[in-house]
Amino acid sequence: MNEQMLHKLKVLAESAKYDVSCSSSGTVRRGKAGMVGNTVGGVGICHSFAEDGRCISLLKVMLTNYCIYDCAYCINRRSNDIPRATLSVTELVELTMEFYRRNYIEGLFLSSGVVRNPDYTMERLVRVAKDLRTVHRFNGYIHLKSIPGASQELVHEAGLYADRLSVNIEISKEENLKLLAPEKDHRSVYAPMRYIRQGVLENREERKKFRHAPRFVPAGQSTQMIVGATAETDKDILRLSSALYSQPTMRRVYYSGYVPVNAYDPRLPALKQPPLVRENRLYQADWLMRFYQFQVDEIVDDAYPDLDLEVDPKLAWALRHPEQFPVDVNKADYEMLLRVPGIGVKSARLIVASRRFGRLGYYQLKKMGAVMKKAQYFITCSELPMLTVNELTPQGVRRLLVKKKAKGGDDGQLTLDFGGGE
Template identity: 80%
Template sequence: MNEQVLQKLKVLAESAKYDVSCASSGTVRRNSKGGVGNTVGGWGICHSFAEDGRCISLLKIMLTNYCIYDCAYCINRISNDIPRATLSVSELVDLTMEFYRRNYIEGLFLSSGVVRNPDYTMERLVRVAKDLREVHRFNGYIHLKSIPGASEELVRQAGLYADRLSVNLEIPTEENLKRLAPEKDHQSVYLPMKYIQQGVLESNEERKKYRKAPRFAPAGQSTQMIVGATSETDRDILRVSSSLYERPTMKRVYYSGYISVNTYDKRLPALKQPPLVRENRLYQADWLLRFYEFKVDELVDDRTPDLDLEIDPKLAWALRHPEFFPVNIQTADYESLLRVPGIGVRSAKLIVTSRRFSRVGFYELKKMGAVMKKAKYFITCNELPDKTILELGPTQVRKLLLPHPAKKKDDLQLSFDFGDSFTTHEKP
């Protein structure tokens, strides 16, 4: 690796850091004779972290950060005066193989700015994946970012070499997307999503008949939406997510708190910091939609179109519906147990299984992983000393469960605990 390639790597890795949809799970690709590496089964292949806390087990890079589009929210927009770089297909392939052999990475996450046109860019991304698989016999994880507007033929080729494909929706509504990115529309995003879905489903059917039939994007697809750059409510965002999850191949929707990188553009809000708490609440709500059998309108509605930033969405729902509680741990069905704050999927399954043999009490619930600090106000079982939400009321329970702000102390004031014989004095 020469100095010029390393300089390109620095520029393109920096440009790629704003894309959070770099999933690294959902498929198994075993090594073969003469091949290099493998993709392990399980959820995630993380082993190192960047300074900002993000996992970097994948080489997360762009093929080029030149772009013909002028999207208001993007650092790589054509009107920005930033360092630009482009890696050739061979340079990127060699870089990936060198990093893999040195055990720096376990896979590749590759995206790109759009140069010339979507098909030209997509063709180069496909060539990178094809060379890794066929020339270098690379069996590690590959996640390709499909270019909006790319042709069906190129998307189909990409799916034969990549483990996961993704197309970023970016802005939830067409109206706001047109306002911030006039060259784009939702149709150019939903069409590649459709091509990926068709490819995965056809591949699954083919493999039922022929065991050695080629796999198509075995880890499915994902997408990303920016949170806070436009006026959409959490309800608008979650409705889009819910409709996307109805597609059988959509594995994850990622939410990226808007980072104010183009402060000069008056179409964008002037945020001092990204809405990270809101982003976290959306991920929690997303989890409830996928695994806890909640519906969007249960979490957000006309009266409360945005999620509560102080408490998690499941607890917020429980406080708005005290009539549903307390839930009897000994008799409640699995679906009702999932609605209890502090009880997760694993705990609910263990409760249903365990109570066939003995009664479940406070101690047993803690051993099963239930967060009793929350759950005790919403259940009835043996040995529960505290009152439930029926006696205390939603307002009091909320007050008890809200995190208490830490008391501010004077750093210059020392305080020691000498037991009962001495007392210490702190500033009021």
């Protein structure tokens, strides 16, 4: 790699780091003779973890950080005086293949600033994916950012070569999007989302008739919303997320705490640091909607439009509904066990499977992964003499748990894995 190429890579990788919607889960394509790479185990995410626990890497880069738009929240906005660079299609394809051959990466996440017009930019992104697949026989993971406003034909062609496509909503309310990005609107974002959804559903029907029909965006689509740049409540954000998840092809909604990269713009809030705790609470609430059978109106409503920053969303719900507790773990159904703070999906399944052979007590629950320091206030079992939320009152339980968290750290509340004990 010569010095000029290295400079371009540094500039464009730095410009791409603010986009967090780059998951590679949902596609499995094994290695084939005469082809390079594979996606077994959902590999291809930038310094994160695959479904089997492996740390995996992805070349996360922009094709160019020049942009015709002047979005207030974006580091690559037209009016910013920052280093600019552009990779040609050939340069990016060769860079990806060389990095893969040296075992630096397992896939590609490619986005771009918008140059000339959306179709011109989208056509160049499609050419990168097409050349990797058809010329270099690259069989690894590819995630492309679909450009808002791009034509249906280009979005459809991109879906034939990419494992996942994503279109970022950025701001959940259009009036706030217009305030910070006057040249954008939600219509241009939702249109490619609709094209992707139509393509996936049509491809499913085609594959029922023709077994070897090429797959269209096998890992579905994702999107991202910025948190804290405008005055949206968590209720506004989560209700939009819930509506998006009702669509069959939306796999993930990502939440990105606003990073004050353009502090000089008076339209933006004066933040000393990104709202990371709020971002994490949104991910936890998102997890409850996707895996814990919670409805969005149970998590946030008109009375509680924002998530509690001191406690996780499931504990906050439980404290607001003490009439639902205590739950007898030896009798309660699976759905109710999922609503107990400290009991996760894995623990709830183990409880349901194990109690057929005998009554469960404190130590059995602990071995199953239940976080008893929280669960003990919301359950009854064969050997749990502790006072419950009804005797201690929700305020009393809250004080005890927040006090314990303050003494011993956050008790894992800033993690996103609820599999064993949330």
